[in-house]
Amino acid sequence: MAEYIKYRVPAKGVSATKGVAELIEKAEEDGVKTAWHRLLEQQPQCAFGQLGLCCRNCAMGPCRIDPFGSGPTKGVCGASADTIVARNLLRMIAAGAAAHSDHARDVVEVFKGVAEGRFQYYRLTDVEKLKSLAEALGISTEDKDEQEIARELAEVLEWEFGKPGDEPLRMLALAPKKRIKVWEKAGLIPRAIDREICECMHRTHIGVDADPVSLLLHGIRTSIADGWSGSMMATYLSDILFGTPKPIKAEANLGVLKEDYVNIIVHGHNPILSTKIVEVAMSEEMQELAKKYGARGVNVAGMCCTGNEVLMRLGVPIAGNFLMQELAVITGAVEAIIVDYQCIMPAIVDVAQCYHTKIITTEPKAHIPGAIHIEFNAEKADEIAKEIVRIAIENYPNRPRDRVHIPKHKIEVIAGFSVEAILEALGGTLEPLINALREGTIKGIVGIVGCNNPKIRHNHSHVTLAKELIKRDVLVVGTGCWSIAAAMDGLMSPKAVDLAGPGLRKVCETLNIPPCLHMGSCVDCSRILIVLGALADALGLDISDLPVAGSAPEWMSEKAVSIGTYFVASGVFTHLGVVPPVMGSQKVAKILTEDVEDIVGGKFYVEPDPVKAAETIYNVIIEKRKKLGWPL
Ligand code: CUV
Ligand code: SF4
CATH class of the missing domain: 1.20.1270.30 (Substrate Binding Domain Of Dnak; Chain:A; Domain 2)
Incomplete structure (x- = not known):
């Protein structure tokens, strides 16, 4: 079902990740639209919505406030x-x-x-x-x-x-x-x-x-x-x-898909399903079955955060981040994408109709019209996983061989830096890290997290910000689609130390770690909180005193808004690379970027340019060091 492509995407410019442009070009040749194409069709996007000035919370509305003050200043109910x-x-x-x-x-x-x-x-x-x-x-x-x-x-x-x-949450004990x-x-x-x-x-x-x-x-x-x-x-x-992740070697980018294997992608967020799919797919039985269907075996790759989960624990290669889910289908080489929930574009079902890929939904709370729904449950986990993997294998003969194109690019990644793994790399205590920070060998630590957003160049802000920071001797840790972007750019391979400043380089070489540490999926932003808490406690400080910052350079999801907010709430200076829909209220914008600091010690900072953002973040780190009397 090829579609008429009204607006073409300038493929060369849209991504900083190798292999993306060639697949967008292939999409257009095949008559398939991607998120980039649909974003163009959405232009111009509603300015009221972008400013956060549109309310649909009751049926007297929808109401819109005129940002220029010449139209209505209140909704029907009087909301400002x-x-x-x-x-x-x-x-x-x-x-x-x-x-x-x-x-x-x-x-x-x-x-x-x-x-x-x-x-x-x-x-x-x-x-x-x-x-x-x-x-x-x-x-x-x-x-x-x-x-x-x-x-x-x-x-x-x-x-x-x-x-x-009114008792507090018990987990706050951490x-x-x-x-x-x-x-x-x-x-x-x-x-x-x-x-x-x-x-x-x-x-x-x-x-x-x-x-x-x-x-x-x-x-x-x-x-x-x-x-x-x-x-x-x-x-x-x-x-x-x-199992708690430990440093593990794997590969990243779409080149992890294999020409003569049954390719299965696990996509979504919950390791309960994806871990089982990986285990079952790698079993003798399924590998043999794949051979019966003419393949050399089964190859599983991850996508988005559940991809991070199985990368961190099992070393499963990661095929890409959020904006690459459609591209994976467009390679023509994927037999099935097995999803649970969150960040799964309904579009993958449409795209799959142009190839042979089966989209398999598994969660009672996440159905997509046009997908095959096989409900997963923990009691029958292995049986269901087998049924799903079998569908993928049986689909291998349907691969449209004349339309297969797998980009060659892939690169080594070391993932698996749980808090425990970081501690182990440090020799069992935070002391070496604290000393490096205090002496200024490492100036600070920045956690970079969050999604992709087709409004900005794919993965460009992710990798640029990270590179700008590591060259200034700032250790970068992170999760989510950022970590996949960094991995695909080689920033999580030992060779990346060449891009680090002299101090960070020394520390990385001594500890045998890359300058950008993969700490997991989005929920694993909690690991970053634990590290920050442990550092603060060990130094007798509050998190807001530490020379640290957070960033979501390419965020798009509501989950990222929650993450950004709990970073701020935890006392962290937090950068956003995509402007949040709050600019319609100067008051709200000011609260979030200024006043909130007096209450919780952290605040938001919005800057689309990753180079400028890196400078500001670095300056904030230096300011914090000054206050602590640590060398600059
Ligand atoms: Ni949960 S939330 S696009 S997959 S990081 Fe990736 Fe990560 Fe955002 Fe989604
Ligand atoms: Fe309803 Fe008030 Fe929202 Fe208008 S502004 S939609 S009246 S809640």
Whole structure:
């Protein structure tokens, strides 16, 4: 079903990643549209929406505020620009926190089932981590076997979502004491995750909270529930179930797809499914079956965050990040894309119709019209995974051989830098890192995270910002689509030390680590929080005193809004490379980029140019060093 391509994409300019341009050209030859094409068709995009000035929260609307002041200044209910912009942002945070935390809920459910001995296909892999989390949450582990500890832990964690009353979230036990004090003082301690998210929806209903300050403060509270509990749980329990990542070598970019193998891509976010698909696909039985269908075997590659999950733990190659999902289909060489949820463009089903790729959805909460739906459940995990992998293998003879084009590019990546792995690289204590920071061998640490956005050059800001920082002796860590971008650019290979400043280079060579560390998927931004908390505690400081910063240079998802907000809430100076929809209210913009610092010690900073952003971030780091009296 070739489509008429009205607007052509200037393929050479759209991406900093090798192989992307040639596949966009192929898409146009094949009559297939991608996100870049659809973005052109969307022009001009609504300016009210971009400014955050459009409200559809009730049926007296939709209402729009005239940013120039000559038209309406209030909605029908009287809501001002400030109210509308703040309400819209709060709903974005709510959706982002919901996505992370509902993912966490799914992991908790499987964890609980394992603890109760119900799910034979999963097990407790990292018992050390199980015990340490239990103890951190005040569950005694003495004279208890691991199942028993896991059962008690599961119960506590289940209650994080919907417990009644005003008691703080239990997972906040992992946050540094100094931070808790800051949050307590500002009334920002989250109670239950679902409750905070629900309250976002309540507050933004017509005629409830109209004060931008109180709306935004609740947004901060909700984001803390996401970062320090929801996402944190997803990370901890995934580690306990599948193992805590350790440095592992793999390859990145679309060149990991193999010409004469059955290619399966796992895409989405939850390792519960993707880990099983990888295990089953790699089994003797499935490899043999693939041979029966004329292939040399089965090759699994990852995409987006579930790709990060299986890359970090199993060394599964990663085929690309968010904007490359359609391109993977356009290679003509992918038998199946198996998805769970989040960041899966419905478009992959349309694109797949032009090739042979089967799109298989697996989650009761994520159906896509035109996809094959095979519902996954933990109890029958292996059987279902087999059924799915079999569909992919049987599809191999349908590959349109005359229209296959796999770009040659791929590159080595070292991934798997969990907090535990970083500690191990440091010899078991944070001391060497602290010394390097204090002496100025490393000037600071920046966490870069987040998505792709076709409004800006694909992966360009991700890699430019990272390169600009490492050359200034700033250690870069990160997650999500950033980490895939950095991997595909070679920034996570040992050779990347050539791009680092002399101090960082020395540290990387001594510790045998790359200058950009892959810390995992989006929920693993929680790992960054743990590192920051541990550094602050070890130095007797608050996170907001540390020479650190955060950035989401190419963000697009609501999850990224929640992440950015919990970084700020945790005291981190946080850069956004895509302007958030808040510019319709000077007041809201000022709160987020200035005033909020007085409350939580972190704030947002918006700068689309990654080179300028790097300079500003570096200057912030230097300012923090000055305040600490550390050499510059
Ligand atoms: Ni969760 S949220 S595009 S896959 S990082 Fe990638 Fe990461 Fe954004 Fe999505
Ligand atoms: Fe308009 Fe107010 Fe209704 Fe929003 S809530 S649509 S501003 S009347």
